[in-house]
Amino acid sequence: MINKVLIVGGTHGNETSGTTLLHSAYKSAINSQFGGLTINFAMGNPRACKQNIRYTEEDLNRQFSLTSLATEAQCYEALRAQEINQQYGPKAAPTQDIVIDIHNTTSNMGPTLIVLQADEFHIGLSRYVKQHMPSAVILVEDEKPPQDHPYLCTIGKRGLMVEVGPQEQGVCRATITQQAFEMIQHILAFCELWNNKGRAVLTELTVAPAFRLDKVVEYPLSDSGERVAMIHPELQDRDFHLLQAGDPVFAHFDGNVTTWDGEPTYPHFINEAAYQHLQIAFATADSISL
């Protein structure tokens, strides 16, 4: 049974869909529409939200490992993680049946539902969301057990991220906020369906196309660590489109082009602003069915 639901906005302080949702008529719409669920709303990183920046000292969405939560906090975000864990966790013995954490990306990923496991609940959820919101993309990040991730959403029995883009950091786009709202409505509607029917829903729903995270690809750097290329214009904005051997990937500043020489894959988080300092150009994924 899904009873207690936590919806979090502002985990990254410059991703506005979550904070707007928490401050708008969308919040009361959710509350009145899903009266059968006990829904809490929380603001992830109020200090970063106030400054309209991703984080003030460290990324809050990387502070929720069991180790970090048990260690004396060395920065604001580590401390904030412990507060959130105390109030809505704890991760070691979760009280929330599901935690939904709302994010934005600057990449052209569309409304993406990130699930951390492919068990019956999440397969059913993925099918339901895809069926009711065809523009939705399902991304499975199950390269390790859910609790081994340092994400905020792992403090619940189940955890999801709603990752909607493209949206510039610090900017609120009405259409993007609307997509986040719509995806959350479908997630909550599925929770009620799951409560009513359990695993029987699996067979009632159409198998959904999805993606499974593979790895990250970095920008080419010079020997001294300076970036020497940009995303090729033919790859830019082609998140979740097939990339095959020979397709252009990087346009080098000296005029050369790097082409893809790996297995066919589905790039995403292409040119994501938040990953620039990590030199991450994009992530790759395999096509799967759920």
Next chain:
Amino acid sequence: MINKVLIVGGTHGNETSGTTLLHSAYKSAINSQFGGLTINFAMGNPRACKQNIRYTEEDLNRQFSLTSLATEAQCYEALRAQEINQQYGPKAAPTQDIVIDIHNTTSNMGPTLIVLQADEFHIGLSRYVKQHMPSAVILVEDEKPPQDHPYLCTIGKRGLMVEVGPQEQGVCRATITQQAFEMIQHILAFCELWNNKGRAVLTELTVAPAFRLDKVVEYPLSDSGERVAMIHPELQDRDFHLLQAGDPVFAHFDGNVTTWDGEPTYPHFINEAAYQHLQIAFATADSISL
């Protein structure tokens, strides 16, 4: 005569078109293509560029008033402005014939050429750029004399800003960089034409449609200063499209809509990320011909 040209990138450290141009084959292409001009290249704010942020303490592009330049610097950017002014100015007695400062916007403004005066040179330039790059937008900001602006480009005898978008802060898009490069090529080509023909070029070029900056419009705030609305989806990305009385402008978080009740106008810098902290929703402009 235009002889000495200064091209500046990285005045804002998270606007990558300028810095990419300075680090790429575009730079040598410019040098070899316009051998008749003496072209210098300068990096505006190296400290902010390194951190991939707009500025470290204060906006560098607001530090070039004659007063600021003559006052003891109170922050890194004020000091950097004085260095730039000493090396490539001084504003009080300019040595550069023209300063071209490269910027990016997150708004859907396209490749925009911002000129600070509508004299014969700038009218000719606007006509030439528009004729050779039909996607270009000409924006005149001549609400005060050029030297009264605090912009970096005012340290030259003439100063321009190349403002290209949409591009996320801190991200390099190949197509946007290419547009900045192309616009600079046209500006430099016009400089050579001006050297050869002077004001006679005016009559040889087609009159160009342009915009003149009018004012800025702020987001609606609550009594306690909290933002209560976002840009209406029908206005978002409609930079330089006609906005008329009755057209929706703001979608309020409570579900209400504000419509435009002023004279017909042309919004731009719509939902610009860099102006969020100033609560600026967009600027308006009048349609003119140059």
